[in-house]
Amino acid sequence: MCLGIPGEVVEFLPDQPDLARVDVSGVRRVINVGLLADDLPEPGEWVLIHVGFALSKIDENEAAAALEFLEGIGQAYADELAALAESRIE
Amino acid sequence: MRFVDEFRDADKAHALAARITELCEPGRQYKFMEVCGGHTHTIYKHGLEDYLPEAITLVHGPGCPVCVIPMGRVDDAIHLASQPDTIMTSFGDMMRVPGSQGSFFDAKAAGTDIRMVYSPLDSLKIARQNPDKRVVFMAIGFETTTPSTAMTVLRAKAMGLENFSVFCNHVTIIPAIKAILDSPDLRLDGFIGPGHVSTVIGCRPYEFIASGYGKPVVVAGFEPLDILQSIYMLMMQLSEGRAEVENQYTRVVPWDGNLAALTAINQVMELRPYFEWRGLGFITHSAMRLREGFRAFDAEVLFNVPGVRVADPKACQCGEVLKGVLKPWECKVFGTACTPETPIGTCMVSPEGACAAYYNYGRMNRHRVVEVELSRP
Numbered sequence: 001m002c003l004g005i006p007g008e009v010v011e012f013l014p015d016q017p018d019l020a021r022v023d024v025s026g027v028r029r030v031i032n033v034g035l036l037a038d039d040l041p042e043p044g045e046w047v048l049i050h051v052g053f054a055l056s057k058i059d060e061n062e063a064a065a066a067l068e069f070l071e072g073i074g075q076a077y078a079d080e081l082a083a084l085a086e087s088r089i090e
Numbered sequence: 091m092r093f094v095d096e097f098r099d100a101d102k103a104h105a106l107a108a109r110i111t112e113l114c115e116p117g118r119q120y121k122f123m124e125v126c127g128g129h130t131h132t133i134y135k136h137g138l139e140d141y142l143p144e145a146i147t148l149v150h151g152p153g154c155p156v157c158v159i160p161m162g163r164v165d166d167a168i169h170l171a172s173q174p175d176t177i178m179t180s181f182g183d184m185m186r187v188p189g190s191q192g193s194f195f196d197a198k199a200a201g202t203d204i205r206m207v208y209s210p211l212d213s214l215k216i217a218r219q220n221p222d223k224r225v226v227f228m229a230i231g232f233e234t235t236t237p238s239t240a241m242t243v244l245r246a247k248a249m250g251l252e253n254f255s256v257f258c259n260h261v262t263i264i265p266a267i268k269a270i271l272d273s274p275d276l277r278l279d280g281f282i283g284p285g286h287v288s289t290v291i292g293c294r295p296y297e298f299i300a301s302g303y304g305k306p307v308v309v310a311g312f313e314p315l316d317i318l319q320s321i322y323m324l325m326m327q328l329s330e331g332r333a334e335v336e337n338q339y340t341r342v343v344p345w346d347g348n349l350a351a352l353t354a355i356n357q358v359m360e361l362r363p364y365f366e367w368r369g370l371g372f373i374t375h376s377a378m379r380l381r382e383g384f385r386a387f388d389a390e391v392l393f394n395v396p397g398v399r400v401a402d403p404k405a406c407q408c409g410e411v412l413k414g415v416l417k418p419w420e421c422k423v424f425g426t427a428c429t430p431e432t433p434i435g436t437c438m439v440s441p442e443g444a445c446a447a448y449y450n451y452g453r454m455n456r457h458r459v460v461e462v463e464l465s466r467p
Contacts, residue, residue: 001181001235002128002155002442004286004342032211034241035350048289048342051181051231052209053238055348056289062341069313073135076441080208083182087208088215 003080004048004055005070006063007031009041019089022049025067027081030089052089099315106318107141113325114145121147121277122324123414125267126284127154127442128312134447136314146321149276149414150444152266152370153284155231156183157412157436157443159259160368162398164189167228167257168197170393171204177220178204178257179213180228186439190400194228210242210256217246217254226389229256234286236260236378237351240358243380243387257389258379261365263287264295265376271303275415280324282317283309285339292347293335300333311339358384368402368436369409408435411444418448425449 007022018034020041033040033047033054041047046063047054058066070077114120124130130150133139139148152158164187171178171194178194185194185206198204203223207213210227217225229239239256246254263284270276283296288309296307306327310320320338327334337343358381365377380388389395402408405423410416418424418437428434430446437443441450 001183001231002286004234004289031209032238032241035237035348035354037350050286051235051238052211053241055234055237055286055351056342056344058342065313069132073131073441076131079182083206083208086206087212089209089211090215 001051003070003077004050004066005077005080005084006046006058006066007049007054008046008063009043011043020054022047024049024084025081027085029084029087032089052087102315103138103141103318106315106322107143110146110318110322110325111143113322113329114143115329119145119147120279120325120328121149122280122282122321123149123151123270123278124282124310124317125151125153125263126282126287127157127440127444127447128286129282129284129310129317130154130444131442131447132312132314132317134451137451138314138317141318142321149278150411150418151270151414152367152412153232153263153287154437154440154442154444155235155261156187156440157408158261158266158367158370159184159187159230159436160366161189161400161402162366163259164193165191165398165400166395168192168194168202169396169398170226170257170389171197171202173224173393175223176203177216177223177225178202178228179207179210179216179225180204181230182206183440184228184230186433187436188433188439190398210239211245214242214246214249214251214254217251221253223253224392225254226393227254227256228259230259232261232263232284232287233290233355236359237290237348237354240354243358243384244354246387247384252386255387255389255392256380258359260359260378261367262361262376262378263291265373266367266370267299269370269373270413271299271305273413275413278305279328280306280308282320282324283307283335285309285311285343288337288339288343288347290348290351293337293343293345296335300335304333306333307335309335309337309339309343311342366399369412403434406435408437408445411435411437418445421445
């Protein structure tokens with residue numbers, strides 16, 4: 001739960017401006033972007049996600065570095081991704 | 091599992107370590123606390139202590155939210171979850187944390203409806219799908235996860251959900267740091283500041299450490315080089331006689347934090363007069379509860395919470411580990427009675443707990459130290 005995981009914004013949900021679909025290591029799920037309302041990311045931009053909420057915008061290099069770091073962590077990231085895959089935010 | 095010597099930036103790390111070594115005053119010992127459990131994990135995973143000169147000791151701090159939950163709070167949560175027509179939702183990290191009568195996993199195995207969720211928002215869907223049940227979210231975490239709970243409560247209110255509530259255990263990092271600074275047990279030379287927490291609160295809240303206690307703080311990222319770079323920045327401050335708050339993790343952490351997140355927290359929650367931390371005891375103004383206007387979502391108002399106080403197991407020395415007074419392996423039960431599979435103390439539960447991190451990676455390092463010693467002519 002403490003891991004910040006990078007996700008690429010794919011699209012915003014119609015009629016739900018604070019929800020966006022993101023791609024995290026190939027897993028596509030909906031997250032809340034309400035905490036970035038002052039400076040919303042565009043599709044194609046990257047965000048750091050904590051427990052279903054985008055907490056900060058990051059650039060592509062930082063996303064790649066963070067991902068490499070997380071993949072090196074092993075089980076903790078695998079658990080986080082498995083939990084994300086089960087998530088159904090609406 | 092990767093070995094320490096596979097660390098991809100080993101050359102850069104050695105170069106940084108050499109510059110750090112040059113800054114060490116002969117005969118002086120330095121103790122830096124990394125506050126965040128994520129940093130502890132990186133330090134052990136990559137064997138960063140092996141890169142540092144012997145004059146520098148890294149002390150592991152209280153920044154693992156699972157580790158600081160006292161047993162009584164786990165018992166209270168299981169009591170809530172056991173009420174009729176109740177579903178408790180929880181992050182996976184919390185499931186193995188032992189209470190005095192067992193963990194969430196044990197309660198679940200005995201038939202209590204406790205469900206793992208990725209996000210507090212997932213609890214809202216469960217509440218909608220189960221209108222005849224009361225859904226209680228076990229909210230834990232430092233300021234990194236607090237805004238998520240606050241936003242979820244706001245959303246539940248906007249949706250008019252009447253069967254969702256929060257058992258709020260959110261804690262705040264600043265009072266814990268202050269308790270450690272005021273503790274006579276430990277003399278620290280500086281702090282590696284928590285990266286993700288600072289994404290929310292920014293860097294200003296640490297200024298009292300520099301101005302009031304004269305200790306440098308460097309907010310750090312989570313990669314091995316980030317941590318070494320931060321130690322270098324701390325050493326530079328000490329060698330120049332400065333005590334300031336610096337931000338090494340500028341690529342993610344804004345100096346002022348995330349205003350929307352702070353606003354959401356402030357709208358929904360307020361500080362409790364005091365809260366019990368595992369191993370650290372009661373600390374004033376160190377945790378959050380829901381504000382009066384959100385009582386309809388506050389499990390502590392809706393349910394009769396026993397408010398159990400349970401002393402930590404005698405054999406367990408998590409308190410000393412959380413305060414950085416003991417290294418994990420100095421605990422009497424480390425790796426024998428207490429392992430990640432059968433944790434006695436919370437520090438062995440979460441992968442960010444100092445004991446679990448050391449257990450998973452550290453013993454290998456010690457073997458390597460022995461191997462290196464033996465291979466010397």
